[in-house]
Amino acid sequence: MTPELQTWIGVIATLGIFSFLIKENPFYRFFEYTVIGLSAAHTVVMTWDNYTKPFWNNGIMKGEYYLLIPGAIAILYYFRYAPAKYQWLYRYPLALIMGYDIGYSLAYDPRPFMVQIRGTFEGLKDLNSFIYLAIFFGVVVYFIFTFGNKSKGVEKTRNIARYAMMMYFGVAFGNTVQGRFSLLLGRLLFLLGDWLGLVKLG
Amino acid sequence: MKRTVPVIITTVTATIVFLSIVLFKTDAAGWPGQFDRMRQFMAAVMMFMGMANMTRVHGSAIRKRDRNWMFSVWLLVIMFAYAIFGMAVGNKNATYRWIYDAFIPPINSTMYAMVAFYLTSASYKAFRAKTLDAALMMACAVWVMLSNVPVGDMLWSSESWLGGMAGVRDWIVSVPNSAVSRGIAVGTFLGGFATQLRVFLGIERRHLGQG
Numbered sequence: 001m002t003p004e005l006q007t008w009i010g011v012i013a014t015l016g017i018f019s020f021l022i023k024e025n026p027f028y029r030f031f032e033y034t035v036i037g038l039s040a041a042h043t044v045v046m047t048w049d050n051y052t053k054p055f056w057n058n059g060i061m062k063g064e065y066y067l068l069i070p071g072a073i074a075i076l077y078y079f080r081y082a083p084a085k086y087q088w089l090y091r092y093p094l095a096l097i098m099g100y101d102i103g104y105s106l107a108y109d110p111r112p113f114m115v116q117i118r119g120t121f122e123g124l125k126d127l128n129s130f131i132y133l134a135i136f137f138g139v140v141v142y143f144i145f146t147f148g149n150k151s152k153g154v155e156k157t158r159n160i161a162r163y164a165m166m167m168y169f170g171v172a173f174g175n176t177v178q179g180r181f182s183l184l185l186g187r188l189l190f191l192l193g194d195w196l197g198l199v200k201l202g
Numbered sequence: 203m204k205r206t207v208p209v210i211i212t213t214v215t216a217t218i219v220f221l222s223i224v225l226f227k228t229d230a231a232g233w234p235g236q237f238d239r240m241r242q243f244m245a246a247v248m249m250f251m252g253m254a255n256m257t258r259v260h261g262s263a264i265r266k267r268d269r270n271w272m273f274s275v276w277l278l279v280i281m282f283a284y285a286i287f288g289m290a291v292g293n294k295n296a297t298y299r300w301i302y303d304a305f306i307p308p309i310n311s312t313m314y315a316m317v318a319f320y321l322t323s324a325s326y327k328a329f330r331a332k333t334l335d336a337a338l339m340m341a342c343a344v345w346v347m348l349s350n351v352p353v354g355d356m357l358w359s360s361e362s363w364l365g366g367m368a369g370v371r372d373w374i375v376s377v378p379n380s381a382v383s384r385g386i387a388v389g390t391f392l393g394g395f396a397t398q399l400r401v402f403l404g405i406e407r408r409h410l411g412q413g
Contacts, residue, residue, distance in 0.1 A: 006300065010308035017312040021319060026273075033273040035309040037281035040252055042302060045288030051246035059239070070240040074247035081258055088204040091410050093244060095208035098409065099215025100241045102398045106216065107223035113391045116384055128373075132381045139385025143392070161385070166335045168382035170342030171374060177325065177343070178350055183315035190308070 011195045014187055070096070135164045209404040216402050256281065346371055 016031040060067050073096060079089040120136050123129060138161030145154050193199040222233040229235055260274035268274070288298050329344075331337035348354035349367035360366040364373075400406035 006304040009304040013305060013308045014312045017309055017316060020316065029270060029273050030276070031309055033270075033277040034280060034305060035313075036256075037277040037279075038284055038302070038305055039310075040256055041281045041283075041285035041288060042293075042306065044249055044253055044285045045293050045298075047246055047249040048289045049293050051242060052249065055239075055243050055246055059243070064239075067240065067243050070244045071247050074244040077248045077251060078254065080251070081254060091204070091208040092211065093248070094409065095211040096215055097241065097244060098401060099212040100219050100237060102212065102402050103216035103219025104223065105394075105398055106402070107220050109391065109395070113388055117388065120381075120384065128377050132377055135378050135381035136385045136388075139382050140388055143385070143389030161382075162335060163338055164378050164382050165386075166339040167342045167374065168379050168386075170339035171346050171379050173325075173339070174343035174346030174350075177318070177321050178347055180314060180318040180321055183311050184318045187308075187312050187315045 007194055011191065014191060018187075135161065138164065205407065205410060208410055209407060213402055213404060253281065253285065342374060345374070 013031050013034075016027045019025055020028040055067060060071075074093050076089045077093045079086050082089070120133055124133065138157045141154060141157045142161040142165070145158065149155075189199060189201065193201065219234070219237055222237060226233045257278060260278055263274040264271045264278075284301065288295075291298055293299075325343075329336075329340045331340050345367065348357065349371040354367040358366040360368040364370055397406060401409070
């Protein structure tokens with residue numbers, strides 16, 4: 001299979017997806033379903049290669065038989081799609097994983113946030129650091145007192161935080177627009193350069 | 203048995219994992235490392251869940267002869283064929299990579315690129331400065347976009363007062379934007395922490411579903 005064929009597939013797929021801009025059509029649908037199917041399969045293959053196989057070959061086959069117990073419990077998760085009578089069995093592996101994640105999170109998660117809060121109060125030396133602190137404080141108040149507080153002080157703090165958050169969303173929006181246009185230019189360069197050879201970069 | 207036992211399992215497991223991390227060494231050979239391996243292996247065994255769900259949803263569409271049922275057939279065929287092939291030869295196989303490179307990156311990047319057209323029409327609706335909030339959002343978005351392109355530097359050079367458009371953009375990003383980002387992160391953490399405590403104490407049970 002040659003790189004040219006790969007380019008042609010890329011071109012047809014790109015044009016197929018762009019055809020959605022005119023209206024929804026079978027050409028677009030075909031490539032949409034193709035990428036969903038391939039991506040799901042790719043996720044499985046990557047997990048198989050990076051986790052399941054190494055665990056089996058380097059773990060269980062080398063004497064770590066205790067892994068068979070969580071493995072057997074994990075199989076119960078597939079009862080999610082069993083007849084209604086047996087569906088509740090899927091809760092056991094889910095409960096175990098939730099328990100693990102909560103225990104892990106309770107142990108590890110608070111520290112990075114405490115460090116961030118401490119960092120906000122450290123080095124208060126210029127106007128910018130005080131503006132930073134005021135906005136940070138306002139946003140935290142905004143989230144903590146989302147409902148049920150009618151105090152004027154809280155209301156004013158929330159308003160200032162809202163203005164700052166709108167600035168944040170504006171910046172995020174601007175960056176997103178530019179990121180997407182950059183991708184669009186990339187696709188156009190692919191069509192005009194790699195395929196048609198009309199544009200040469202560098 | 204159906205609901206209470208899973209709640210107890212969650213609480214007991216969370217307590218054991220928490221104590222193991224706090225009390226024992228967190229290297230791979232210690233208890234936390236062993237628990238981590240078990241958790242990873244469980245996730246690895248559950249990896250077919252996504253495919254099982256896709257098969258269920260699209261199998262149902264095929265049975266009912268839905269509008270796009272023929273595409274559902276194609277999706278299932280290509281998904282199973284690619285997965286079986288990939289598991290047999292490995293993800294580093296040349297043919298496997300060739301198929302991946304031919305389809306997935308071009309389609310994915312085109313999908314995301316296409317959003318640019320919809321963002322443009324969305325901008326037209328969003329950028330009507332009727333309130334101070336909307337005006338601030340619009341001003342910041344326009345400022346960031348202009349300052350990232352050469353036109354911005356032509357309008358207000360980065361070598362002039364305040365560092366020009368790029369200088370003001372850097373201030374917006376590093377002071378108010380960064381403070382909001384940190385505030386949102388702390389707010390999210392507090393919300394997540396509260397939810398975790400609710401699940402830990404068995405108050406929150408919605409993840410276990412009905413029945």
